[in-house]
Amino acid sequence: GAVVSQHPSRVICKSGTSVKIECRSLDFQATTMFWYRQFPKQSLMLMATSNEGSKATYEQGVEKDKFLINHASLTLSTLTVTSAHPEDSSFYICSAREGQANSPLHFGNGTRLTVT
Amino acid sequence: QKEVEQNSGPLSVPEGAIASLNCTYSDRGSQSFFWYRQYSGKSPELIMSIYSNGDKEDGRFTAQLNKASQYVSLLIRDSQPSDSATYLCAASNTGKLIFGQGTTLQVKP
Numbered sequence: 001g002a003v004v005s006q007h008p009s010r011v012i013c014k015s016g017t018s019v020k021i022e023c024r025s026l027d028f029q030a031t032t033m034f035w036y037r038q039f040p041k042q043s044l045m046l047m048a049t050s051n052e053g054s055k056a057t058y059e060q061g062v063e064k065d066k067f068l069i070n071h072a073s074l075t076l077s078t079l080t081v082t083s084a085h086p087e088d089s090s091f092y093i094c095s096a097r098e099g100q101a102n103s104p105l106h107f108g109n110g111t112r113l114t115v116t
Numbered sequence: 117q118k119e120v121e122q123n124s125g126p127l128s129v130p131e132g133a134i135a136s137l138n139c140t141y142s143d144r145g146s147q148s149f150f151w152y153r154q155y156s157g158k159s160p161e162l163i164m165s166i167y168s169n170g171d172k173e174d175g176r177f178t179a180q181l182n183k184a185s186q187y188v189s190l191l192i193r194d195s196q197p198s199d200s201a202t203y204l205c206a207a208s209n210t211g212k213l214i215f216g217q218g219t220t221l222q223v224k225p
Contacts, residue, residue, distance in 0.1 A: 042217065043204065046214070
């Protein structure tokens with residue numbers, strides 16, 4: 001089945017620094033990937049849709065200059081949290097689908113970000 | 117605001133019983149519906165997808181969809197302690213998945 005790999009699984013950084021998270025589709029090509037964020041005991045909130053070769057589409061309320069998304073190839077999307085603050089501490093999960101728009105998303109293992 | 121609603125629970129059932137999880141959605145244009153299971157600290161894993169009205173069975177799991185009522189459900193037969201997790205309902209219209217807040221299921225031995 002479709003496998004999505006996410007790295008790193010856990011990262012701790014100091015306030016004001018930037019963190020890059022990678023998301024790879026291992027056995028399929030993904031023209032579109034999705035980035036979600038999940039706070040404790042809450043549901044997944046869609047942050048942005050990453051489009052290969054073009055700009056990402058951000059959901060309302062998500063700062064595009066703070067959460068930089070790059071989708072340079074059909075198998076790799078990156079999310080960079082710039083100038084991280086403690087309130088950015090969360091579980092970030094990427095996802096992709098192998099087939100058509102109505103097929104299910106497959107999720108990476110997530111990245112637990114802690115900003116101190 | 118397109119929403120997917122679930123009762124957060126916890127829903128507690130004894131081992132071997134049937135667990136019934138429910139979900140409603142507000143976007144009538146939604147075409148695809150999914151149930152994911154999420155263990156604490158882990159990412160969601162797909163259990164079922166359903167696209168047309170009626171029931172869809174896969175092993176111990178049965179998904180039910182009623183588009184007229186904008187209602188999706190998941191039945192888990194012969195519940196096992198390993199089924200204890202948070203179950204997320206998701207709906208999709210334009211390809212983006214919108215998730216409910218999840219229902220925590222506890223299966224007690």
